[in-house]
Amino acid sequence: MSDGNSERKFKQVGSRPIRHDGLDKVTGRARFGADYTLPGTLQGVFVRSPHAHARILSIDTSKAEKLPGVRAVITADDFPNVPMKWIPSGPTGIDFGASSRTVMAREKVLFHGHAFAAVAAATREIAEEAGKLIEVEFEVLKPVLSIEEALAPDAPILHEGQEVQGAGDKPEGDSNITNQVLFEGGELDAGFAEADVVVEGLFETPMVHQGYIEPHACLANAREDGTIEVWASTQGAFGVKSEIASISGADPNSIKVTPTEIGGGFGGKIPVYLEPAAVLLSRKAGRPVKMTMTREEVFRGTGPTSGSRMWARIGAKADGTFVAAETRLEFESGAFRGSPVGAACMTILTPYEIPNFRIFGLEVVLNKPRVAAYRAPGAPIGAFAAESLIDELARKLNRDPVDLRLQNAIEEGGRAKYGPPFGPIGFKQTLEAVKAHPHYKQELGPNQGRGVAAGFWFNAGMQSSATVSVNDDGSAIVRTGNPDIGGSRASMALMAAEELGIDVTRVRPIVGDTDSVGYCDATGGSRVTYATGMAVIEATRQVVDHLRARAATIWNIELDSVEWQDGNAVAINGSAEKGSMSIEEIAKQNRMTGGPVVASASVNPPAAGPGFGVHVCDLEVDPETGTTRVLRYTVAQDAGKAIHPTYVEGQYQGGAAQGIGWALNEEYLWDEEGRVENAGFLDYRVPVASDLPMIDTIIVEVANPLHPYGVRGVGETPIVPPLGTVANAMRDATGVRFHRLPMSPPRVLDAIESAGDPSKD
Amino acid sequence: MAKIRVEATINGEEVEFLCVGQESLLEALRDGLGMTGTKEGCTTGDCGACSIVLDGRLVPSCLVLAAEADGRTVETIEGVAEGTKLTPVQQQFLEHGALQCGVCTPGFIVAAEKLLETNPDPTEEEARYYLAGNLCRCTGYDKIIKAVLEAAAVMRETRA
Numbered sequence: 001m002s003d004g005n006s007e008r009k010f011k012q013v014g015s016r017p018i019r020h021d022g023l024d025k026v027t028g029r030a031r032f033g034a035d036y037t038l039p040g041t042l043q044g045v046f047v048r049s050p051h052a053h054a055r056i057l058s059i060d061t062s063k064a065e066k067l068p069g070v071r072a073v074i075t076a077d078d079f080p081n082v083p084m085k086w087i088p089s090g091p092t093g094i095d096f097g098a099s100s101r102t103v104m105a106r107e108k109v110l111f112h113g114h115a116f117a118a119v120a121a122a123t124r125e126i127a128e129e130a131g132k133l134i135e136v137e138f139e140v141l142k143p144v145l146s147i148e149e150a151l152a153p154d155a156p157i158l159h160e161g162q163e164v165q166g167a168g169d170k171p172e173g174d175s176n177i178t179n180q181v182l183f184e185g186g187e188l189d190a191g192f193a194e195a196d197v198v199v200e201g202l203f204e205t206p207m208v209h210q211g212y213i214e215p216h217a218c219l220a221n222a223r224e225d226g227t228i229e230v231w232a233s234t235q236g237a238f239g240v241k242s243e244i245a246s247i248s249g250a251d252p253n254s255i256k257v258t259p260t261e262i263g264g265g266f267g268g269k270i271p272v273y274l275e276p277a278a279v280l281l282s283r284k285a286g287r288p289v290k291m292t293m294t295r296e297e298v299f300r301g302t303g304p305t306s307g308s309r310m311w312a313r314i315g316a317k318a319d320g321t322f323v324a325a326e327t328r329l330e331f332e333s334g335a336f337r338g339s340p341v342g343a344a345c346m347t348i349l350t351p352y353e354i355p356n357f358r359i360f361g362l363e364v365v366l367n368k369p370r371v372a373a374y375r376a377p378g379a380p381i382g383a384f385a386a387e388s389l390i391d392e393l394a395r396k397l398n399r400d401p402v403d404l405r406l407q408n409a410i411e412e413g414g415r416a417k418y419g420p421p422f423g424p425i426g427f428k429q430t431l432e433a434v435k436a437h438p439h440y441k442q443e444l445g446p447n448q449g450r451g452v453a454a455g456f457w458f459n460a461g462m463q464s465s466a467t468v469s470v471n472d473d474g475s476a477i478v479r480t481g482n483p484d485i486g487g488s489r490a491s492m493a494l495m496a497a498e499e500l501g502i503d504v505t506r507v508r509p510i511v512g513d514t515d516s517v518g519y520c521d522a523t524g525g526s527r528v529t530y531a532t533g534m535a536v537i538e539a540t541r542q543v544v545d546h547l548r549a550r551a552a553t554i555w556n557i558e559l560d561s562v563e564w565q566d567g568n569a570v571a572i573n574g575s576a577e578k579g580s581m582s583i584e585e586i587a588k589q590n591r592m593t594g595g596p597v598v599a600s601a602s603v604n605p606p607a608a609g610p611g612f613g614v615h616v617c618d619l620e621v622d623p624e625t626g627t628t629r630v631l632r633y634t635v636a637q638d639a640g641k642a643i644h645p646t647y648v649e650g651q652y653q654g655g656a657a658q659g660i661g662w663a664l665n666e667e668y669l670w671d672e673e674g675r676v677e678n679a680g681f682l683d684y685r686v687p688v689a690s691d692l693p694m695i696d697t698i699i700v701e702v703a704n705p706l707h708p709y710g711v712r713g714v715g716e717t718p719i720v721p722p723l724g725t726v727a728n729a730m731r732d733a734t735g736v737r738f739h740r741l742p743m744s745p746p747r748v749l750d751a752i753e754s755a756g757d758p759s760k761d
Numbered sequence: 762m763a764k765i766r767v768e769a770t771i772n773g774e775e776v777e778f779l780c781v782g783q784e785s786l787l788e789a790l791r792d793g794l795g796m797t798g799t800k801e802g803c804t805t806g807d808c809g810a811c812s813i814v815l816d817g818r819l820v821p822s823c824l825v826l827a828a829e830a831d832g833r834t835v836e837t838i839e840g841v842a843e844g845t846k847l848t849p850v851q852q853q854f855l856e857h858g859a860l861q862c863g864v865c866t867p868g869f870i871v872a873a874e875k876l877l878e879t880n881p882d883p884t885e886e887e888a889r890y891y892l893a894g895n896l897c898r899c900t901g902y903d904k905i906i907k908a909v910l911e912a913a914a915v916m917r918e919t920r921a
């Protein structure tokens with residue numbers, strides 16, 4: 001459906017208007033999850049496990065229920081017992097039984113902070129007090145707290161009888177391995193035999209959290225007639241609706257979910273944690289129930305992404321040609337299966353032509369929070385290993401790291417390691433852009449280093465709907481179902497304005513609830529500007545056709561004799577004497593020419609335009625303290641077509657910042673019993689303003705032929721390269737190759753000192 | 762539970778409210794007074810989403826007891842705009858796209874207003890350190906810092 005016209009001159013697309021929801025957000029009027037309330041609203045809280053692994057023998061809620069002010073107490077007994085069953089979906093899958101047990105523990109508590117009961121009361125204080133009165137008998141079990149422990153032959157088993165999904169030789173009997181992934185191509189041994197240089201390494205990354213600033217929040221109202229209203233801070237209201245239905249047992253047709261403004265998600269607000277419990281509490285209490293998490297609950301009970309252990313080796317010829325690669329990725333999935341190890345395996349070597357490869361991955365369950373999607377799930381982890389090794393190859397071969405990547409970069413027609421060939425992609429152009437940027441030529445001082453790394457992400461298509469209507473003054477309304485997590489309203493409005501030929505300020509973009517708009521998959525997978533945007537363009541084109549037809553009616557000429565130009569119907573083909581008629585003039589006459597002009601469209605693109613990014617980082621290490629200061633950072637990425645360049649840059653900068661945090665500071669810390677020791681922003685340190693420099697951006701535009709304007713998703717790719725980029729810069733600055741993240745000051749200091757002291761080798 | 766009566770000046774208006782002893786000023790503003798522009802991100806003073814100005818001092822309202830506001834002046838995000846006119850800080854946040862999800866934005870704007878009141882011509886580094894108590898997970902701070910520095914320039918020009 002491409003216009004086949006890459007020279008198209010856009011009038012609205014590519015401009016930088018003020019976002020339509022901006023005023024509400026700079027004045028405090030925008031309403032986020034915790035800002036909604038109804039008359040008579042009760043406060044709901046979870047009661048959470050003090051153990052990382054324990055069997056629930058009995059729960060007695062009678063004392064809690066008698067506390068004055070308590071209106072409802074629920075446990076797993078109040079939920080339908082949804083069996084654990086893996087339903088494959090895309091590179092991963094869905095398990096409603098696991099989702100149910102994530103919301104409310106059933107047979108066992110599987111991580112410290114796992115909810116096993118919930119209370120609704122007049123105030124949060126009363127609900128918390130009631131939680132302490134719940135008597136629960138646990139049989140405490142040995143927790144499994146590392147990949148090594150999970151794989152040990154005598155490891156405690158989290159889920160007895162759970163089958164191993166996927167490929168490769170599978171363990172016999174019960175195991176904590178829940179998924180295996182294998183991609184192979186060429187002849188591995190023959191490939192490595194051709195190699196003049198082989199580099200290998202064992203890498204480790206910790207569990208890290210998405211770290212969105214708004215804690216999860218929702219308001220649920222189960223009404224007398226069985227209908228349910230929910231206001232939720234979520235990336236996908238339709239997903240919340242279906243998860244409430246499957247987890248709480250409510251009739252999906254009875255549920256309306258309104259997405260509130262959302263205070264960050266990065267994938268972590270795709271799953272549900274609160275809503276099914278809030279619905280059941282509301283039903284039991286006969287009152288609206290609001291649930292909001294504390295920051296501590298967010299760290300203990302939601303997110304994070306996998307910790308990992310990875311071994312990899314890559315072989316190249318003396319001329320730099322990559323000939324073979326082998327990887328073994330082991331991912332922590334947390335308490336339930338569903339890690340991004342599959343996506344990590346699919347992305348890890350895909351940026352490069354490597355004819356002979358074996359990519360094996362497995363995930364284990366262990367007694368930590370269940371992982372959730374985090375921005376390009378799995379890809380940054382894999383890229384940390386691969387891009388570190390490629391940096392080593394460049395050093396061994398005495399090659400410029402960008403040139404070595406250029407020599408081996410995948411291009412149109414090349415195949416991804418998971419099979420399909422690529423269409424037009426901008427990886428080489430992105431590498432060239434970095435090479436030409438002044439940053440790449442800037443001189444470095446003492447204790448300073450420069451690193452480069454690349455990253456790839458598929459981007460998603462999936463289902464989206466949009467409705468466009470024209471008001472009687474010729475302005476327009478665009479309604480979609482995708483929560484606006486980073487400026488997507490403005491992008492939707494820009495695309496509609498482009499097609500209508502009117503100014504973007506004349507288009508009002510609306511995020512609808514699940515009753516008022518066609519189905520939309522979640523705001524995630526970098527899919528909204530691409531797929532939902534496609535639905536907006538298609539609906540707007542139908543609207544334009546209606547407007548042309550109205551003009552034809554008014555002029556009494558054939559539809560073919562009316563063109564649409566810059567917001568005007570223009571008569572052509574021998575009717576040119578009719579002149580032109582503006583959208584305002586046409587809309588004013590709607591009631592006489594056929595009534596309201598409204599059109600809807602829905603799309604379900606199976607594929608999207610893949611994204612490639614290349615990052616450059618300069619940093620300086622203080623050899624006295626091990627502290628690292630990022631001096632300069634540049635992100636180059638192929639956006640296909642930037643609809644609103646400001647927010648494209650914002651995605652590049654934000655992804656880089658999260659990745660820098662992951663590389664330098666962020667990690668969950670656990671004690672021996674599996675308790676999170678740093679469940680707060682003081683000790684789980686995300687980057688603050690004084691930690692970072694300005695982040696330069698280069699928007700490369702290689703049109704994606706699957707989208708009418710050439711759009712590629714841009715949200716996720718920016719977090720793929722930074723882990724490797726920073727590690728490579730650190731290698732350059734210190735001479736030390738870091739295999740383990742984060743590269744926090746004590747570790748850096750230790751590594752520098754060990755490197756300077758041969759006895760510590 | 763016995764409630765405490767508090768009289769405070771909030772955004773220039775005399776306000777009276779009741780609170781319980783352990784209630785934070787953040788809770789009183791949001792739940793009691795319906796002023797939900799001030800956001801809760803952590804309740805431990807680490808994220809800055811609940812930034813307000815109390816008697817001229819920038820503080821996280823989650824670490825102030827509601828009862829402590831008695832007899833004092835409180836300024837929140839709802840009082841930043843002058844009537845229907847946005848301040849240069851608010852306007853520059855919009856112009857620069859200095860927000861993505863927007864949940865940290867009220868706290869940043871309250872803090873940035875205070876920064877520019879005390880230091881009308883901050884360097885980039887001064888702005889970064891002053892705002893280091895406000896977390897943003899979406900933007901990488903680049904556009905926020907640019908917006909604040911540009912707002913400072915606009916304000917200096919207006920004054921000159």
